[in-house]
Amino acid sequence: MKIAIDISQIIYGTGVSVYTRKLVETLLTLDRENEYVLFAGAFRRRQEILEAFPNSKVFPIPPIAADFIWNRLHTFPIEKLIGEVDVLHTSDWSEPPSNAFKVTTVHDLYPLKFPRLVHSKILEVHKRRLYWVIKESKRIIVPSVSTKNDLVDLGVKEDIIRVIPEAPSIKKVDEEKILEIKKKYQIREDYLISIGVTPLKNTKKIIKAFHLATAGKDLKLIIAGRPSGIKIDPERNVRILGHIPQSDLAALLSGSKGLIFASLYEGYGIPILDGFTCEVPVITSNIGSMPEVAGNAAELVDPNSVNSIAEGIAKVVRGGKGLVDKGKLRVRDFSWEKTAQMTLDVYKEGQK
Incomplete structure (x- = not known):
C-alpha cells in the first residue's frame, strides 16, 4: 500500500503534535x-x-x-499535490478531498463541548472539518471509548470508529538529570507539578485545592505551560514556568512528588501515562476519558470540586507509594508499538 499521512501538526508542541510524531516514527520503524x-x-x-x-x-x-481550500471550498484533491495513494490519514485541522481510503484521528471534541472556552474562529474550523470527516471518512480513529461515545452522540456510525489508545510521551530520567533541570529552573524545594494553564486544564481550581491541601507544608506547585485564555495572578508557593521542552518536562515530572491533572475534559490524557512512567503518584479527574486511561492506578477526584481535588492532593502528600506501584503496572499496557500496529491494521481495512 501507499499510505499518505498529514504531519503538519508536529511543530506546535501540543498533544496532537506528540501523537503525530510518535505514531509516524513508530510506523516507519515497524512497517x-x-x-x-x-x-x-x-x-x-x-x-x-x-x-x-x-x-x-x-x-x-x-x-x-x-x-x-479544504474545509470551506473542499476542492483541490490531495492527489494533485502528493500523487495517487491507497490510504490518506488526515490531520486534526483540515480535510482535503481524496479518492483514497480516508482515515482520520479525532483526538477530542472539546471545541464543540466547551465552545465558550475556544476562539470563535477555531471553533468554526473544527465544525467545518468535522462535517467532512463525518461525510467522507471511511474510518475514524479515537484514543478512548469516551471520545468514541462523543462522536456517536453526534450521529457518527459506530461501526467506522476504531478506539486506539496512545502511550507515554516521555521516560523517567535519572537523579543527575533531575538535579540539573531543577537547578536550571531554580527549584530548591519539594513540589507537585501540573501541566497546562488553561480553563480546560482547571488551573484555578487546582491552585485553590493545592493551597487548601498543603497549608503549613513546605511544598510548592510547579505549573508547566503558558497561560492561554486565563489570567493567573502571582501566588505564594506557585510558579508558572511557561513552555517546557519535553526533555525538561521528563526531569521535572520525575523529580516531583506527584502530578495533578484534574482537567474538566480530555479526549485522552497522555500526561497520566507520563506520570506513571516517571514513577510519581497521579491525581486526575473521575470524568470523561481520564479514569479510562488511569484505571485503578491514580487518585480520582471531581474536577468541579475544589474540596475533592484538595482531598486527592492530601492523600498523595501523605503517601503515594501504592499509587506509584500501580502506575508502573498500568503503564505496561500502553506502547507506541501497539498504537502503530493497531493503526496499521486500520489502514489494511481499506484492502478488504
Missing part, C-alpha cells in the same frame, strides 16, 4: 512492507518539519489557507 508519503502544509516553519522527517513533502500552505 517495512508499505510505502509512506509524509506531507505537511507550512509557511514559515517548513524547516522544522524537514528536520523531523527529511523525506517529507512540505507545501507552502499555512493553516488559514488549508482551512479555506
Whole structure:
C-alpha cells in the first residue's frame, strides 16, 4: 500500500503534535512492507518539519489557507499535490478531498463541548472539518471509548470508529538529570507539578485545592505551560514556568512528588501515562476519558470540586507509594508499538 499521512501538526508542541510524531516514527520503524508519503502544509516553519522527517513533502500552505481550500471550498484533491495513494490519514485541522481510503484521528471534541472556552474562529474550523470527516471518512480513529461515545452522540456510525489508545510521551530520567533541570529552573524545594494553564486544564481550581491541601507544608506547585485564555495572578508557593521542552518536562515530572491533572475534559490524557512512567503518584479527574486511561492506578477526584481535588492532593502528600506501584503496572499496557500496529491494521481495512 501507499499510505499518505498529514504531519503538519508536529511543530506546535501540543498533544496532537506528540501523537503525530510518535505514531509516524513508530510506523516507519515497524512497517517495512508499505510505502509512506509524509506531507505537511507550512509557511514559515517548513524547516522544522524537514528536520523531523527529511523525506517529507512540505507545501507552502499555512493553516488559514488549508482551512479555506479544504474545509470551506473542499476542492483541490490531495492527489494533485502528493500523487495517487491507497490510504490518506488526515490531520486534526483540515480535510482535503481524496479518492483514497480516508482515515482520520479525532483526538477530542472539546471545541464543540466547551465552545465558550475556544476562539470563535477555531471553533468554526473544527465544525467545518468535522462535517467532512463525518461525510467522507471511511474510518475514524479515537484514543478512548469516551471520545468514541462523543462522536456517536453526534450521529457518527459506530461501526467506522476504531478506539486506539496512545502511550507515554516521555521516560523517567535519572537523579543527575533531575538535579540539573531543577537547578536550571531554580527549584530548591519539594513540589507537585501540573501541566497546562488553561480553563480546560482547571488551573484555578487546582491552585485553590493545592493551597487548601498543603497549608503549613513546605511544598510548592510547579505549573508547566503558558497561560492561554486565563489570567493567573502571582501566588505564594506557585510558579508558572511557561513552555517546557519535553526533555525538561521528563526531569521535572520525575523529580516531583506527584502530578495533578484534574482537567474538566480530555479526549485522552497522555500526561497520566507520563506520570506513571516517571514513577510519581497521579491525581486526575473521575470524568470523561481520564479514569479510562488511569484505571485503578491514580487518585480520582471531581474536577468541579475544589474540596475533592484538595482531598486527592492530601492523600498523595501523605503517601503515594501504592499509587506509584500501580502506575508502573498500568503503564505496561500502553506502547507506541501497539498504537502503530493497531493503526496499521486500520489502514489494511481499506484492502478488504
